[in-house]
Amino acid sequence: MQQNLNYVYPQIFWVDGNASPPVACSSLAGPPPVPPRQDLKRNKRRDSTSLCLFIMFLLVLLALTGVGVGIYKILQMQDELARLKELTSDGQLTPALEKRIGLPDISTEKKDMIQAAHVTGKENTNSLPLEWEDTYGRTFTAGVQYKNTGLIVNETGLYFVYSMVYFRWKSCENNPLSHTVFKRTPRYPKDMVLMEGKTTNYCTDRSMWARNSYLGAVFNLTRSDSLHVNVSNVNFVGFEESKTFFGLYKL
Incomplete structure (x- = not known):
């Protein structure tokens, strides 16, 4: 009788009482994958650029608001x-x-203590001393008052005083032309001549003629002094504002 040589031995299992329960594979996994370093740098750069643009927008908005106000x-x-x-x-x-x-x-x-004035010729003036236009055109008064044909000084000090008179007439009479700047002051009863110009032989025939007379110098003026301009013949004066004017300013 032939014996069966394929005898199967029983399986033996050793059981350890302290053995731990099976561990799931997911619990043995490592930390989550790290994103690529280039992506992190790109995200940081994008966030930084957005923040800078937002700050610049706020600054520009504030500046425009300030200008508008x-x-x-x-x-x-x-x-x-x-x-x-x-x-x-x-x-x-x-x-x-x-x-x-x-x-x-x-x-x-x-900075507001400006002492200066510039007045110009006034049309239809027939009186002396000359009257001046102090409101319209290229005129101004700052710290100096124009009153009664004169510029009244408001502050004592050194002033540059100037005057230009444009003489013209339709015929040559050859009478002397005079142009004078004088001062009136409460401390002295008479007029005080500051500058004077005289001209003779300014025309040679009986045709129309024209001539300018300019005076300018520095004077020590006192508060309440008033300056005026006189001429030999008011009919000879052309009152264009660019040709006949009078003024002063404190140095």
């Missing part, structure tokens, strides 16, 4: 100044009005 305030002040000037008879602001519109005190701000 400044322009609005300036226009508002100019309108207020124009309305307040209409309340005065001579167009000059009083200290109360200057304070109302927020202008600095002229007595404490050196």
Whole structure:
């Protein structure tokens, strides 16, 4: 009888009482994969650029807002100044009005202590001393008042005084031409001549003629002094504002 040599031995399992339960494969996995370094740099660069653009936008917006507010305030002040000037008879602001519109005190701000004036020839003037136009055209007064044909000094100091007179006439009479700048002061009863120019033989025939006379020099003037201009014949004066004028400014 042939024996079966394919005998199967029983399987034996050793059981360890301290053995741990099977562990899932997912619990043995490592940390999550790290993104590529180039992607991180690109994301940081994009975030930084966006932040810079946002900050620049805010700065530009603030600057434009400030400019707009400044322009609005300036226009508002100019309108207020124009309305307040209409309340005065001579167009000059009083200290109360200057304070109302927020202008600095002229007595404490050196930059506002301008002492100067420029007046021009006034048409249809037949009296002497010469009258001047102080409101229209290329005229101004700052710290100096024009009154009764004269420029009144408001502050003692050195001033450059100038005057130009344009003489012309339709025929040659050859009478001497004189052009004088003089001062009137409460401390002296008579007029004091500061500058004088005289011209003779300025025409040679009986045709139309023209001639300029210019005077200019530095003088020490005192508060309340008034300066005036006189001529030999007012009929010979041409009153164009660019040819006949009078002024001064403090040095």
